[in-house]
Amino acid sequence: MRFPPNLPVLNRPLVRGNSVTAYSDNANRFVNIPKIWLRDNCQCSSCVHEVTKQRLLDTFQIPKDISIKSCVEEDYGSDGHESYYTNEFLAKSALKNRFVIRQGLAKTSLWSNSIEHNPPIVEYDAVIKLDEGLKECLCNIREFGFCYVDGTPPVPEDTEKLLERIAFIRNTHYGGFYDFTADLASKDTAYTSIALDAHTDNTYFSDPAGLQAFHLLSHTEGEGGASLLVDGFKAAQDLANQDPEAYNLLSTVNVHAHASGNDGISIQPYRAFPVLLHDPHIHHLVQVRWNSSDRAAIDMPLEEVQKWYDAADKWSKLLRSSENEYWCQLTPGRVLVFDNWRILHGRSAFTGKRRICGGYINRDDYISRFKMLNWGQEVLKSLAVA
Numbered sequence: 049m050r051f052p053p054n055l056p057v058l059n060r061p062l063v064r065g066n067s068v069t070a071y072s073d074n075a076n077r078f079v080n081i082p083k084i085w086l087r088d089n090c091q092c093s094s095c096v097h098e099v100t101k102q103r104l105l106d107t108f109q110i111p112k113d114i115s116i117k118s119c120v121e122e123d124y125g126s127d128g129h130e131s132y133y134t135n136e137f138l139a140k141s142a143l144k145n146r147f148v149i150r151q152g153l154a155k156t157s158l159w160s161n162s163i164e165h166n167p168p169i170v171e172y173d174a175v176i177k178l179d180e181g182l183k184e185c186l187c188n189i190r191e192f193g194f195c196y197v198d199g200t201p202p203v204p205e206d207t208e209k210l211l212e213r214i215a216f217i218r219n220t221h222y223g224g225f226y227d228f229t230a231d232l233a234s235k236d237t238a239y240t241s242i243a244l245d246a247h248t249d250n251t252y253f254s255d256p257a258g259l260q261a262f263h264l265l266s267h268t269e270g271e272g273g274a275s276l277l278v279d280g281f282k283a284a285q286d287l288a289n290q291d292p293e294a295y296n297l298l299s300t301v302n303v304h305a306h307a308s309g310n311d312g313i314s315i316q317p318y319r320a321f322p323v324l325l326h327d328p329h330i331h332h333l334v335q336v337r338w339n340s341s342d343r344a345a346i347d348m349p350l351e352e353v354q355k356w357y358d359a360a361d362k363w364s365k366l367l368r369s370s371e372n373e374y375w376c377q378l379t380p381g382r383v384l385v386f387d388n389w390r391i392l393h394g395r396s397a398f399t400g401k402r403r404i405c406g407g408y409i410n411r412d413d414y415i416s417r418f419k420m421l422n423w424g425q426e427v428l429k430s431l432a433v434a
């Protein structure tokens with residue numbers, strides 16, 4: 049393996065035993081990078097496919113005794129392979145917080161019901177025609193957890209087109225793009241006219257949809273059917289402040305979920321998940337899973353579940369607090385797009401004929417679009433391997 053001799057002396061990687069010591073500016077320290085990692089992450093065209101950027105190298109054929117010397121001696125690895133590493137690549141690879149960029153994390157603004165005075169809104173034409181418009185919409189969703197898209201033609205076709213500007217629509221046992229009324233077309237209470245408490249959808253999937261959208265197309269001969277939004281991250285913050293023990297319990301006790309409405313359907317995730325799911329690397333809250341109608345067993349000895357119910361009751365009271373409930377009346381032309389991993393939604397009971405269309409979008413496809421619009425290919429490519 050060879051390091052370009054033009055490396056600035058200050059940051060010249062030093063070879064020590066089985067690793068290379070590189071200086072990582074951002075981590076502001078020297079980092080020992082194991083040689084196996086260097087060989088495995090060679091970026092040359094015989095190790096990485098030039099078009100797909102996927103690894104071609106057989107990681108597990110890398111000789112155990114790979115040897116590299118300092119960049120001055122321009123020594124090759126014992127497999128005779130010539131690898132080049134810029135110090136920036138090494139520094140980035142040693143970057144502790146590269147996880148942050150890789151996950152498309154961004155600024156989050158928690159909100160309470162006062163958001164009703166200034167909700168995030170973008171215009172349909174901007175989102176449909178301009179990447180800048182779509183970027184603003186996704187930045188709003190990333191920051192606030194939701195965004196209205198106003199001026200959308202009140203028909204399913206244009207609503208579907210709008211969602212597909214973000215990413216392809218996810219198929220589920222409810223179908224793909226959905227257009228529903230209270231006719232129990234699917235055996236789920238969404239297809240009824242009863243009130244629905246604040247919940248997140250898809251708690252019965254291993255991977256709940258990242259985005260969900262509603263476009264109220266019509267509501268005739270009746271009333272009610274207002275929409276409820278709650279910032280689950282804000283409610284979680286409140287719980288952590290008021291009762292850390294309850295927060296910890298909802299973050300560690302796993303809960304099963306199950307959907308069996310439609311004929312021949314029995315859906316549950318591959319494992320049980322906590323109500324409040326945290327990232328194991330950076331420990332921040334990543335996902336809220338809350339839907340009492342689909343909740344199944346609580347993963348703790350039955351005689352101890354009172355503790356969980358007490359904590360869940362505090363959480364439920366926060367979700368139902370007037371401070372955290374943001375009630376809005378959707379209207380034809382206003383599409384609501386929200387982060388189903390953070391924002392809970394619900395509705396008031398209604399009478400008459402009410403028709404809503406929309407769709408689910410996978411989390412990874414949403415975040416991918418968000419990252420590409422914000423950071424572009426270069427940064428992500430250099431991060432993808434590291």
Ligand SMILES: C[N+](C)(C)CCCC[C@H](N)C(=O)O
Nearest residue numbers: 222226236238248249250251
């Ligand atoms: C109509 N639409 C497909 C959006 C909803 C389907 C039902 C979702 C279910 N109640 C849940 O909470 O996951």
Ligand SMILES: O=C(O)CCC(=O)C(=O)O
Nearest residue numbers: 238244249275394395404
């Ligand atoms: O009817 C509504 O306003 C929303 C129903 C719901 O929760 C859903 O479709 O996921």
Ligand SMILES: [Fe+2]
Nearest residue numbers: 238248249393
């Ligand atoms: Fe729902």
